Amino acid sequence: MKWRICFLVLVGVWLTDGRPVRAVCLYGDCAKFGAEPSPIPNFNCGYSAVSAVFTANLSNYSFSGACIHSVSQIVVPWNATGAYVPSNGYTTENINITGVSPYRGRLGFTMTCSGLRENEDPWLTKGICSNFHPLQGTPAGEVAGQADMLGAINQTIKSRGGPLTSSFPYDRNALLNKRDGDLAKLQADQRRAEQIRQEQLQPKSYMAQFSFPSVVAPSKGQRFFAQSVVPIKLAPPQGWIANSYVITIQRKDNRGNWVFNSNPIPVSAAEAQSATGYTGFGAGGNGAAKSPALLTVPGYWRLNAQVSAPRQSNWSDWAEFTVTAPPPLAVKGVQKGFLK
Numbered sequence: 001m002k003w004r005i006c007f008l009v010l011v012g013v014w015l016t017d018g019r020p021v022r023a024v025c026l027y028g029d030c031a032k033f034g035a036e037p038s039p040i041p042n043f044n045c046g047y048s049a050v051s052a053v054f055t056a057n058l059s060n061y062s063f064s065g066a067c068i069h070s071v072s073q074i075v076v077p078w079n080a081t082g083a084y085v086p087s088n089g090y091t092t093e094n095i096n097i098t099g100v101s102p103y104r105g106r107l108g109f110t111m112t113c114s115g116l117r118e119n120e121d122p123w124l125t126k127g128i129c130s131n132f133h134p135l136q137g138t139p140a141g142e143v144a145g146q147a148d149m150l151g152a153i154n155q156t157i158k159s160r161g162g163p164l165t166s167s168f169p170y171d172r173n174a175l176l177n178k179r180d181g182d183l184a185k186l187q188a189d190q191r192r193a194e195q196i197r198q199e200q201l202q203p204k205s206y207m208a209q210f211s212f213p214s215v216v217a218p219s220k221g222q223r224f225f226a227q228s229v230v231p232i233k234l235a236p237p238q239g240w241i242a243n244s245y246v247i248t249i250q251r252k253d254n255r256g257n258w259v260f261n262s263n264p265i266p267v268s269a270a271e272a273q274s275a276t277g278y279t280g281f282g283a284g285g286n287g288a289a290k291s292p293a294l295l296t297v298p299g300y301w302r303l304n305a306q307v308s309a310p311r312q313s314n315w316s317d318w319a320e321f322t323v324t325a326p327p328p329l330a331v332k333g334v335q336k337g338f339l340k
Contacts, residue, residue, distance in 0.1 A: 042069055042070050042071065043067040043068065043069055043070070043076070044067065044068055044070065045065060045066070045067035045068075045078075046065050046066065046067075046168070047063050047064065047065035047165070047168045047170065048064055048065050048066070049062075049063070049064045049065075050062070050063055050168075050170045050175070052123070052175050052178060052179070053182065054178065054179040054182040054183060055182070055183075055186060056086075056183060056186060057085065057086070057087065058083060058084070058085055058086075059083065059084040059086070059121055059123070059124075059179070060081070060082070060083050061080075061081065061082040061083070061084075061123050061165070062079070062080070062081055062082075063079065063080040063081075063082070063165045063168075064077075064078070064079040064080075065077075065078055065079075065168075066078065067099075074099065074100065074103070075099070076097060076098075076099030076100070076103045077097075077098050077099060078095055078096060078097045078098065078099075079095075079096050079098070080093060080094060080095040080096070080164075080165050081093075081094050082094075082123060082163055082165060082166075084113065084121045084122065084123065086121070088112070089112045089113045089114045089120075090110070090112060091110065091111050091112065091113045091122060091129060091163065092108070092109065092110050093108070093109045093163040093164065093165065094106065094107070094108045094109075095107040095108070095164065095165075097141070097143055101142055102142040102143070102145065102146065103142070103143065104141050104142045104143065105139055105140050105141020105142050105143035105144060106139060106140045106141055106143075107139050107143065107150075107153065108139075109132065109133070109157060109163065109164075110132075110133045111129040111130065111131055111132045111133065111162075111163075112129065112130055112131040113128065113129035113130075113162065114128060114129075114130075122162040122163055122166045123163070123165070123166045123172075123175065124172055124175055124176055124179070125172075126162060126166060128161050128162075129161050129162045129163070130161075132157065132158055211237035211238075211240060211313050211314060212237055212306070212307075212313050212314040212315060212316045212317075213234050213235060213236055213237060213242065213245065213305050213306065213307055213313060213316050214234065214235040214237075214316060215232070215233075215234060215303065215304065215305060215316055215317070215319040216233040216234060216235050216277070217231050217232065217233040217277055218230060218231070218232070218303075218319055218321040219319070219321075220319060220320060220321075221320065221321065221322070222321045222322070223321070223322045223323075223324055224282060224296065224321060224322070224323050224324070225323070225324060225325070225326040225327075226295075226296050226297050226298050226323050226324065226325055226326060227282070227283055227284070227295050227296060227297075227326075228282055228283055228296070228326075229279050229281075229282045229283045230281050230282035230296060230301075230321070230323075231276060231277040231278070231279055232247060232267070232272065232277050232278040232279075232281060232303065232305075233272065233273070233274075233276075233277030233278070234247075234267075234269075234272040234273060234277070234278075234305050234316075235273065236269070236273070236307060236313075237307065237313055240307060240313065241310070242269040242273070242307045242309075243268070243269050243309040243310050244266060244267065244268050244269055244307075244308045244309045245266070245267045245268075245269060245272050245305050245306065245307055245308060246264045246265070246266055246267075246305065246306050246308045247264065247265045247267055247272075247278070247281075247303055247304070247305045248260065248264050248265075248303065248304055248305075248315075249261045249262060249265070249281065249301065249302075249303045250301070250302050250303070251297075251299055251300065251301050251302075252299060252300040252301075258302065261293065261301075262293035262294065263293075265278075265280070265281065266308065267280075272305075280294060281294050281296075282294070282295070282296050283295065296323045297323065298323050298324055298325045299322075299323055300320065300322055300323075301320070301321050301322070301323055302318045302319060302320040302321070303318070303319055303321075304316045304317065304318050304319065
C-alpha cells in the first residue's frame with residue numbers, strides 16, 4: 001500500500017540522550033535515515049523524496065520526509081527547499097514542519113558554502129559551509145517556542161557544516177547526472193537560440209533574395225465585378241517546392257494611398273496552384289457565412305504573395321486589378337405602350 005507506515009530497526013542511529021530509536025518510513029517506500037544523531041531531541045528524522053532542478057546560475061532542491069518521537073510515536077511530516085548559487089556559494093534552506101501542535105512552523109537558514117578550491121554545492125559534494133545565519137523572522141510558528149529543539153538544531157547545523165537536508169544518504173550520483181543533463185540541455189538550447197539569431201542577422205542567400213512566386217491570376221489590369229470571386233492562382237519560384245503561401249491584398253483609398261484590406265491570408269499550395277486557384281477572396285469566402293474582409297468594392301486593388309513553407313521566399317511583384325460595380329438588372333416584361 002503506497003501510503004502505508006512501516007517501522008525499521010536502525011542500528012547506529014541514536015537520540016541525543018544516547019538511546020536507540022526506531023525509524024519511520026512514510027509515503028510508500030521506506031524513508032532513508034542519516035548515519036548521524038538526530039538534531040531534534042527525542043526525534044529521529046528521515047526523508048522520503050528528493051528532487052532537483054539545475055540551471056547555470058542556480059540549483060534548487062526539494063525534500064520531503066517525517067520525524068518520529070521516540071516516546072509518543074508521534075509522526076511529524078516536513079518538507080524543505082534548498083537553493084545554491086554556484087557563482088558565490090550563497091546557500092539557503094527552508095524547512096516547513098506540518099505536524100500536530102506544537103510541532104508546526106518554519107525554520108530558515110542562510111550560509112556560504114565553498115570547497116577547498118572553489119564553490120561547491122553542499123547537496124552534491126558536502127562542501128564546507130560557513131557564515132551561517134538564521135533567516136530574518138525565523139523560526140516562525142509554534143516551533144519558535146521550542147527553545148531546546150531550536151538550540152539543538154542550530155548547534156547541529158553549525159557543527160555539521162552544511163544544510164540539514166544535505167546530511168541524508170540520498171543518491172548523489174543520480175542528482176549529479178541530472179545536473180549534467182539539465183546543464184547540457186540548457187547549453188544546447190542556448191546554442192540553438194544563438195544559431196537562430198545569427199541566421200536572422202545574416203542576409204538572405206542569393207537564391208532567396210531573387211526567388212519569389214508568380215501571380216498567374218489575376219492578370220495585370222483584369223476587371224471584376226464587386227462581390228464576385230477573384231481567383232488567385234500562384235506558381236512557385238523555379239526549382240522550388242511550395243507547401244503553402246501567404247497572400248497580402250491592398251486597395252487604394254480615396255486619397256490614392258494603398259491600404260491593407262485584411263490580414264495576410266494563408267493558402268495551401270494545393271489550392272493556390274490548382275486550375276481554379278484560391279477562390280475565397282472577392283465574394284466573402286468559401287463558407288456559408290460571408291466575411292466582410294474578403295468582399296470587394298469598386299475601386300483599384302492589388303495583391304502579392306510569398307512562399308511560407310517549407311522555406312520562405314521573397315515577395316512577388318504586385319498584381320493590380322480593378323473592381324467595378326455590377327451592371328443593372330435587365331428589365332423584363334415591359335408592357336406595351338409604356339414608351340408612348
